[in-house]
Amino acid sequence: MTNIVQEEVQQYIRELLPPRDELFYEMEQEAREKMIPIVEPEVGHLLYWLAATKKSRRVLEIGTAIGYSTLWIAKAVLPLEGEITTLEINAPRAEAACRYFKKAGVEEKIKLVFGDARELLYEQTGPFDFIFLDAAKGKYVEFLDKCVDLLQPGGILVAEDVFMRGMVISGEIDKRRNKTAVARLRSYLEQVMEHKSIETIILPVGDGITISTKKDDLSSMSPPLL
Ligand SMILES: C[S@@+](CC[C@H](N)C(=O)[O-])C[C@H]1O[C@@H](n2cnc3c(N)ncnc32)[C@H](O)[C@@H]1O
Numbered sequence: 464m465t466n467i468v469q470e471e472v473q474q475y476i477r478e479l480l481p482p483r484d485e486l487f488y489e490m491e492q493e494a495r496e497k498m499i500p501i502v503e504p505e506v507g508h509l510l511y512w513l514a515a516t517k518k519s520r521r522v523l524e525i526g527t528a529i530g531y532s533t534l535w536i537a538k539a540v541l542p543l544e545g546e547i548t549t550l551e552i553n554a555p556r557a558e559a560a561c562r563y564f565k566k567a568g569v570e571e572k573i574k575l576v577f578g579d580a581r582e583l584l585y586e587q588t589g590p591f592d593f594i595f596l597d598a599a600k601g602k603y604v605e606f607l608d609k610c611v612d613l614l615q616p617g618g619i620l621v622a623e624d625v626f627m628r629g630m631v632i633s634g635e636i637d638k639r640r641n642k643t644a645v646a647r648l649r650s651y652l653e654q655v656m657e658h659k660s661i662e663t664i665i666l667p668v669g670d671g672i673t674i675s676t677k678k679d680d681l682s683s684m685s686p687p688l689l
Pocket of ligand 1: 501502525526527528529530531532533550551552553579580581597598599
Protein backbone atom coordinates (compact mmCIF):
# COMPACT_ATOMS: atom_id res chain seq x y z
CA MET A 464 0.00 0.00 0.00
CA THR A 465 1.47 3.37 -0.92
CA ASN A 466 -1.35 5.73 -1.82
CA ILE A 467 -4.15 6.28 0.67
CA VAL A 468 -6.25 8.29 -1.75
CA GLN A 469 -7.06 6.84 -5.18
CA GLU A 470 -4.93 8.55 -7.78
CA GLU A 471 -7.92 9.63 -9.88
CA VAL A 472 -9.59 11.18 -6.83
CA GLN A 473 -6.41 12.99 -5.86
CA GLN A 474 -5.92 14.23 -9.41
CA TYR A 475 -9.52 15.36 -9.71
CA ILE A 476 -9.34 17.36 -6.46
CA ARG A 477 -5.95 18.78 -7.44
CA GLU A 478 -7.27 20.05 -10.73
CA LEU A 479 -10.06 21.89 -8.94
CA LEU A 480 -7.71 23.72 -6.57
CA PRO A 481 -7.45 27.44 -7.17
CA PRO A 482 -4.23 28.36 -9.02
CA ARG A 483 -1.40 28.79 -6.54
CA ASP A 484 1.41 31.32 -6.50
CA GLU A 485 4.30 30.55 -8.87
CA LEU A 486 6.62 30.11 -5.89
CA PHE A 487 4.66 27.03 -4.74
CA TYR A 488 5.24 25.35 -8.12
CA GLU A 489 8.95 26.17 -7.84
CA MET A 490 9.09 24.59 -4.38
CA GLU A 491 7.18 21.51 -5.53
CA GLN A 492 9.73 21.05 -8.29
CA GLU A 493 12.71 21.41 -5.95
CA ALA A 494 11.12 18.94 -3.54
CA ARG A 495 10.52 16.45 -6.38
CA GLU A 496 14.06 16.77 -7.70
CA LYS A 497 15.71 16.44 -4.29
CA MET A 498 13.17 13.92 -2.98
CA ILE A 499 12.24 16.14 -0.05
CA PRO A 500 8.92 15.09 1.50
CA ILE A 501 6.46 17.98 1.52
CA VAL A 502 2.69 18.02 1.82
CA GLU A 503 0.60 17.56 -1.32
CA PRO A 504 -0.95 20.78 -2.70
CA GLU A 505 -4.41 19.70 -1.52
CA VAL A 506 -3.04 19.24 2.01
CA GLY A 507 -1.37 22.66 1.77
CA HIS A 508 -4.74 24.05 0.73
CA LEU A 509 -6.39 22.30 3.68
CA LEU A 510 -3.83 23.83 6.09
CA TYR A 511 -4.49 27.26 4.59
CA TRP A 512 -8.25 26.74 4.82
CA LEU A 513 -8.10 25.55 8.43
CA ALA A 514 -5.91 28.46 9.54
CA ALA A 515 -8.09 30.95 7.64
CA THR A 516 -11.34 29.49 8.97
CA LYS A 517 -10.04 29.44 12.53
CA LYS A 518 -8.48 32.91 12.06
CA SER A 519 -5.29 31.48 13.56
CA ARG A 520 -2.66 34.03 14.55
CA ARG A 521 0.00 32.15 16.52
CA VAL A 522 1.30 29.11 14.71
CA LEU A 523 3.94 26.53 15.56
CA GLU A 524 5.19 24.12 12.91
CA ILE A 525 7.37 21.14 13.74
CA GLY A 526 9.21 20.05 10.59
CA THR A 527 9.77 22.89 8.09
CA ALA A 528 11.68 21.10 5.31
CA ILE A 529 11.93 23.83 2.63
CA GLY A 530 9.03 25.86 4.03
CA TYR A 531 6.27 24.74 1.63
CA SER A 532 3.60 24.03 4.24
CA THR A 533 4.82 27.07 6.20
CA LEU A 534 4.00 29.31 3.25
CA TRP A 535 0.53 27.76 2.80
CA ILE A 536 -0.22 28.52 6.46
CA ALA A 537 1.40 31.96 6.14
CA LYS A 538 -1.12 32.89 3.41
CA ALA A 539 -3.86 32.73 6.03
CA VAL A 540 -2.00 33.90 9.12
CA LEU A 541 0.18 36.80 8.01
CA PRO A 542 -2.63 39.02 6.66
CA LEU A 543 -4.05 38.89 10.23
CA GLU A 544 -0.71 40.15 11.59
CA GLY A 545 -0.08 36.65 12.91
CA GLU A 546 3.27 34.96 13.49
CA ILE A 547 4.73 31.57 12.69
CA THR A 548 7.52 29.69 14.43
CA THR A 549 8.84 26.68 12.54
CA LEU A 550 11.41 24.10 13.68
CA GLU A 551 13.82 22.22 11.40
CA ILE A 552 16.81 20.00 12.18
CA ASN A 553 18.27 19.67 8.68
CA ALA A 554 20.62 22.56 7.80
CA PRO A 555 20.34 22.54 3.97
CA ARG A 556 16.54 22.35 4.22
CA ALA A 557 16.45 25.18 6.76
CA GLU A 558 18.62 27.27 4.42
CA ALA A 559 16.33 26.53 1.49
CA ALA A 560 13.32 27.51 3.61
CA CYS A 561 14.97 30.84 4.51
CA ARG A 562 15.65 31.44 0.81
CA TYR A 563 11.99 30.83 -0.04
CA PHE A 564 10.72 32.97 2.85
CA LYS A 565 12.87 35.83 1.47
CA LYS A 566 11.56 35.25 -2.04
CA ALA A 567 8.02 35.42 -0.71
CA GLY A 568 8.91 38.62 1.20
CA VAL A 569 7.87 37.14 4.56
CA GLU A 570 11.25 36.41 6.15
CA GLU A 571 10.62 39.00 8.89
CA LYS A 572 7.37 37.36 9.89
CA ILE A 573 8.41 33.73 10.06
CA LYS A 574 10.79 32.62 12.81
CA LEU A 575 12.68 29.57 11.65
CA VAL A 576 14.48 27.85 14.51
CA PHE A 577 17.22 25.47 13.42
CA GLY A 578 17.66 22.50 15.74
CA ASP A 579 16.10 19.44 17.26
CA ALA A 580 12.40 19.66 18.12
CA ARG A 581 13.04 17.16 20.91
CA GLU A 582 14.62 20.12 22.72
CA LEU A 583 13.17 23.14 20.93
CA LEU A 584 9.57 22.14 21.48
CA TYR A 585 10.08 22.35 25.24
CA GLU A 586 11.52 25.88 24.89
CA GLN A 587 8.43 27.27 23.15
CA THR A 588 6.07 29.58 24.95
CA GLY A 589 2.40 29.05 24.28
CA PRO A 590 -0.35 29.45 23.75
CA PHE A 591 -0.49 28.71 20.02
CA ASP A 592 -3.78 28.51 18.19
CA PHE A 593 -2.48 26.25 15.44
CA ILE A 594 0.23 23.58 15.67
CA PHE A 595 1.31 21.60 12.63
CA LEU A 596 3.17 18.42 13.49
CA ASP A 597 5.11 17.11 10.49
CA ALA A 598 8.52 15.88 11.70
CA ALA A 599 9.84 12.38 12.41
CA LYS A 600 6.78 10.13 12.62
CA GLY A 601 8.24 8.08 15.47
CA LYS A 602 8.25 11.20 17.65
CA TYR A 603 4.57 12.13 17.39
CA VAL A 604 3.64 10.21 20.53
CA GLU A 605 6.48 11.83 22.46
CA PHE A 606 5.40 15.31 21.32
CA LEU A 607 1.65 14.91 21.82
CA ASP A 608 1.24 16.07 25.42
CA LYS A 609 3.57 19.01 24.96
CA CYS A 610 1.69 20.10 21.84
CA VAL A 611 -1.64 19.89 23.68
CA ASP A 612 -0.07 21.85 26.51
CA LEU A 613 1.06 24.59 24.12
CA LEU A 614 -2.36 24.87 22.46
CA GLN A 615 -4.88 27.38 23.58
CA PRO A 616 -8.42 26.15 24.19
CA GLY A 617 -10.16 25.97 20.81
CA GLY A 618 -6.78 25.72 19.08
CA ILE A 619 -6.00 22.96 16.59
CA LEU A 620 -3.25 20.41 16.28
CA VAL A 621 -2.80 18.91 12.81
CA ALA A 622 -0.54 15.88 12.33
CA GLU A 623 0.54 14.78 8.84
CA ASP A 624 1.48 11.41 7.34
CA VAL A 625 -0.24 9.46 10.07
CA PHE A 626 -0.71 6.43 7.78
CA MET A 627 2.95 6.43 6.69
CA ARG A 628 2.40 5.48 3.06
CA GLY A 629 -0.30 3.05 4.13
CA MET A 630 1.98 0.95 6.33
CA VAL A 631 0.05 1.91 9.46
CA ILE A 632 -3.09 0.40 7.92
CA SER A 633 -1.76 -2.62 6.07
CA GLY A 634 1.01 -3.59 8.48
CA GLU A 635 3.20 -4.29 5.45
CA ILE A 636 6.43 -2.58 6.46
CA ASP A 637 8.89 -1.73 3.66
CA LYS A 638 12.05 -1.42 5.78
CA ARG A 639 12.89 -2.86 9.17
CA ARG A 640 13.70 0.54 10.58
CA ASN A 641 10.12 1.70 9.87
CA LYS A 642 8.65 -0.93 12.17
CA THR A 643 9.00 1.19 15.30
CA ALA A 644 7.69 4.31 13.58
CA VAL A 645 4.59 2.42 12.40
CA ALA A 646 3.97 1.04 15.90
CA ARG A 647 4.37 4.52 17.37
CA LEU A 648 2.03 6.08 14.80
CA ARG A 649 -0.62 3.50 15.70
CA SER A 650 -0.12 4.44 19.30
CA TYR A 651 -0.39 8.15 18.35
CA LEU A 652 -3.71 7.51 16.61
CA GLU A 653 -5.06 5.65 19.63
CA GLN A 654 -3.85 8.32 22.02
CA VAL A 655 -5.28 11.29 20.10
CA MET A 656 -8.64 9.55 19.91
CA GLU A 657 -8.65 8.82 23.65
CA HIS A 658 -7.00 12.01 24.92
CA LYS A 659 -9.16 13.79 27.49
CA SER A 660 -8.18 17.33 26.49
CA ILE A 661 -8.72 17.13 22.73
CA GLU A 662 -11.29 15.96 20.21
CA THR A 663 -9.85 14.44 17.06
CA ILE A 664 -10.87 13.42 13.58
CA ILE A 665 -8.78 11.22 11.32
CA LEU A 666 -9.02 12.04 7.62
CA PRO A 667 -7.81 9.98 4.66
CA VAL A 668 -6.34 13.06 2.99
CA GLY A 669 -2.79 13.11 1.62
CA ASP A 670 -1.06 10.39 3.59
CA GLY A 671 -3.57 10.56 6.40
CA ILE A 672 -3.97 13.47 8.76
CA THR A 673 -5.46 14.03 12.19
CA ILE A 674 -7.05 17.27 13.27
CA SER A 675 -7.40 17.69 17.01
CA THR A 676 -9.14 20.56 18.76
CA LYS A 677 -8.31 21.43 22.34
CA LYS A 678 -11.42 21.40 24.45
CA ASP A 679 -12.57 24.75 25.83
CA ASP A 680 -13.88 23.38 29.01
CA LEU A 681 -13.57 19.73 29.92
CA SER A 682 -17.13 19.62 31.17
CA SER A 683 -18.76 21.28 28.15
CA MET A 684 -17.61 18.88 25.43
CA SER A 685 -19.16 15.52 24.68
CA PRO A 686 -22.29 16.17 26.77
CA PRO A 687 -24.62 13.25 27.35
CA LEU A 688 -26.96 12.87 24.37
CA LEU A 689 -30.11 13.18 26.41
C1 LIG B 1 7.87 15.77 6.10
S1 LIG B 1 9.15 16.90 6.26
C2 LIG B 1 8.31 18.41 6.55
C3 LIG B 1 7.58 18.90 5.34
C4 LIG B 1 6.99 20.29 5.48
N1 LIG B 1 6.16 20.41 6.66
C5 LIG B 1 6.17 20.60 4.25
O1 LIG B 1 5.15 19.94 4.07
O2 LIG B 1 6.54 21.49 3.48
C6 LIG B 1 9.73 16.56 7.89
C7 LIG B 1 10.86 17.46 8.30
O3 LIG B 1 11.04 17.30 9.71
C8 LIG B 1 12.41 17.43 9.98
N2 LIG B 1 12.68 16.80 11.27
C9 LIG B 1 12.72 15.47 11.57
N3 LIG B 1 12.99 15.29 12.86
C10 LIG B 1 13.11 16.53 13.42
C11 LIG B 1 13.41 16.98 14.73
N4 LIG B 1 13.63 16.14 15.74
N5 LIG B 1 13.47 18.32 14.93
C12 LIG B 1 13.24 19.19 13.91
N6 LIG B 1 12.97 18.80 12.66
C13 LIG B 1 12.90 17.49 12.41
C14 LIG B 1 13.10 16.73 8.80
O4 LIG B 1 14.42 17.16 8.64
C15 LIG B 1 12.18 17.09 7.65
O5 LIG B 1 12.67 18.19 6.91
